[in-house]
Amino acid sequence: MSIHMASPILSLSNDFDLLNLLTSSPPKSSFSTHAGAGTGKYKRREAPLDPLLLAAAISSGPHVTRHHYHHHHTVPATDDLLPDTPTVTVDATMPSALASIDPPKPKYKSAQAPRSQRVKIGSNGTNENKENQREPLVGTSAGNLPQRRPRGPSLLQNSFVTSSTALSANSSSPPVVGAGPPPPSPFILSASPQTISTPVIRNLPPAPLQVQCMARTRIPTPHGPAFLHLYRNNKDDKEHLAFVIDPAQLEDNNDVDVSTFIRSASLDAKWSEDEAEIDRLTRGAYVGRLSPATHRASKPSESSSSQPSSAPLPPLVRIHSECFTGETIGSMRCDCGEQLDEALRLISSPASSSSPGRGAVIYLRQEGRGIGLLSKIRAYNLQDMGHDTVQANLLLGHGADERRYDIAAAIMRDLGLERVELLTNNPDKVKSLEKEGITVAKRRGMVPRSWQQQSHSHEHPMAGGEEGRIDGATLIGGGAAHGPELEKYLRTKVERMGHMLDLPPS
Numbered sequence: 159m160s161i162h163m164a165s166p167i168l169s170l171s172n173d174f175d176l177l178n179l180l181t182s183s184p185p186k187s188s189f190s191t192h193a194g195a196g197t198g199k200y201k202r203r204e205a206p207l208d209p210l211l212l213a214a215a216i217s218s219g220p221h222v223t224r225h226h227y228h229h230h231h232t233v234p235a236t237d238d239l240l241p242d243t244p245t246v247t248v249d250a251t252m253p254s255a256l257a258s259i260d261p262p263k264p265k266y267k268s269a270q271a272p273r274s275q276r277v278k279i280g281s282n283g284t285n286e287n288k289e290n291q292r293e294p295l296v297g298t299s300a301g302n303l304p305q306r307r308p309r310g311p312s313l314l315q316n317s318f319v320t321s322s323t324a325l326s327a328n329s330s331s332p333p334v335v336g337a338g339p340p341p342p343s344p345f346i347l348s349a350s351p352q353t354i355s356t357p358v359i360r361n362l363p364p365a366p367l368q369v370q371c372m373a374r375t376r377i378p379t380p381h382g383p384a385f386l387h388l389y390r391n392n393k394d395d396k397e398h399l400a401f402v403i404d405p406a407q408l409e410d411n412n413d414v415d416v417s418t419f420i421r422s423a424s425l426d427a428k429w430s431e432d433e434a435e436i437d438r439l440t441r442g443a444y445v446g447r448l449s450p451a452t453h454r455a456s457k458p459s460e461s462s463s464s465q466p467s468s469a470p471l472p473p474l475v476r477i478h479s480e481c482f483t484g485e486t487i488g489s490m491r492c493d494c495g496e497q498l499d500e501a502l503r504l505i506s507s508p509a510s511s512s513s514p515g516r517g518a519v520i521y522l523r524q525e526g527r528g529i530g531l532l533s534k535i536r537a538y539n540l541q542d543m544g545h546d547t548v549q550a551n552l553l554l555g556h557g558a559d560e561r562r563y564d565i566a567a568a569i570m571r572d573l574g575l576e577r578v579e580l581l582t583n584n585p586d587k588v589k590s591l592e593k594e595g596i597t598v599a600k601r602r603g604m605v606p607r608s609w610q611q612q613s614h615s616h617e618h619p620m621a622g623g624e625e626g627r628i629d630g631a632t633l634i635g636g637g638a639a640h641g642p643e644l645e646k647y648l649r650t651k652v653e654r655m656g657h658m659l660d661l662p663p664s
């Protein structure tokens with residue numbers, strides 16, 4: 159081993175030198191040791207720069223002090239590990255310098271008995287495992303229902319009951335159904351331990367997708383009132399949203415055809431026999447407009463399972479994917495903020511003089527086309543190095559687009575939106591929805607505002623103050639995004655992702 163330091167100069171040419179340093183008198187080196195150091199085997203270590211401490215620090219790391227350099231700093235032997243010793247996962251994209259100093263992973267040894275022993279049936283025919291007795295593991299299509307289930311919407315009861323979410327049937331807590339992710343694997347103890355002598359573990363098909371609207375509220379937006387719906391589901395742990403625009407629901411007019419209202423069936427459902435009216439009102443299961451003077455809880459029958467065919471026009475719907483950068487901080491690398499703003503504006507615009515605009519934005523938490531914000535930020539750096547959005551995703555080991563639309567379709571079904579006019583340029587969205595049984599009666603394209611502007615004028619879209627400002631630009635990120643990065647982003651969508659949009663002549 160050879161360790162060289164620039165200053166003070168300490169050169170240890172081999173292990174022997176280091177050993178000498180640790181066990182005998184300090185080396186003759188360019189820095190001075192304490193003049194009065196003893197002469198025995200173990201010297202007093204009072205030098206301004208203690209060579210012993212320095213050697214220990216060099217060999218073990220800068221965290222070593224004279225008080226603890228004797229401690230064991232290497233990976234402990236497997237037997238010394240506590241059962242819950244955390245394992246460190248090294249991110250593949252971690253800088254290699256960091257990855258290379260990562261110690262070898264200790265062999266993890268679980269203190270838990272093998273599962274076969276834990277579910278072992280005792281001689282008296284009962285399961286000896288107390289936890290299993292309290293809370294049987296529950297799957298969706300198992301046939302055997304949980305003995306104790308939480309109060310809450312019936313839709314997800316079977317698939318969401320886990321030991322952490324189960325409450326007593328008498329609990330008055332708000333529903334926790336769907337509060338946690340579904341069980342990690344669809345294994346189920348198929349029969350009660352009291353009736354059989356050996357447990358049968360059956361591998362079930364994955365539970366069918368279910369969504370549940372947990373709450374709804376009115377949001378006044380720059381484009382008019384909207385109802386914000388928060389959904390949970392049994393496939394991912396994201397809180398997907400739906401903005402419903404249906405101002406007729408707020409009118410106090412008996413002539414309105416309530417069957418055309420866009421309402422969530424899972425929200426209007428009865429969640430328990432003894433549900434109090436205040437609980438229904440609080441979660442948004444009400445009709446009309448809430449005010450200190452008026453509040454009427456909805457009835458399950460109030461939401462139709464699908465929009466009636468008598469409805470004049472299919473509601474206008476946009477499926478929008480989350481984009482923190484474009485929507486929240488107004489990034490002009492993309493037009494996402496603008497698209498969200500434009501979608502709310504178009505849906506809110508009256509379809510005719512007699513019918514107000516109606517429809518919904520289904521807002522999916524699929525940041526960065528499903529790759530997540532961390533990867534999207536990395537992708538931006540690759541884009542700065544000359545790659546387009548597709549190449550950047552691929553270079554990071556992702557697909558060009560990792561999104562799915564099955565949850566969107568389930569939310570649309572819950573809202574009765576089974577036949578719609580879809581606001582998109584993206585052919586994947588149309589195909590995926592149709593595959594899920596949603597009828598896309600019509601598609602309306604979304605032309606970027608900067609491109610709309612280009613066809614009218616050669617001016618910069620935001621130039622010229624209010625005259626240059628495009629109608630409807632209201633939200634942060636909603637102002638007409640523009641710039642070379644946006645141009646490249648939009649062109650990549652058209653040229654590489656098949657978006658149905660005409661490129662502007664320039």
Ligand SMILES: Nc1nc2c(ncn2[C@@H]2O[C@H](COP(=O)(O)OP(=O)(O)OP(=O)(O)O)[C@@H](O)[C@H]2O)c(=O)[nH]1
Pocket residue numbers: 477478479480481482491492494497524525526527528529534537538547551581582583584587604651657
């Ligand atoms: N990976 C990646 N994702 C991006 C980038 N820029 C924007 N996004 C994401 O792209 C998605 C945009 O999705 P949508 O608004 O649904 O738009 P779209 O798929 O282009 O389809 P339409 O707008 O309906 O035509 C959002 O999830 C953004 O976060 C990028 O440079 N890289």
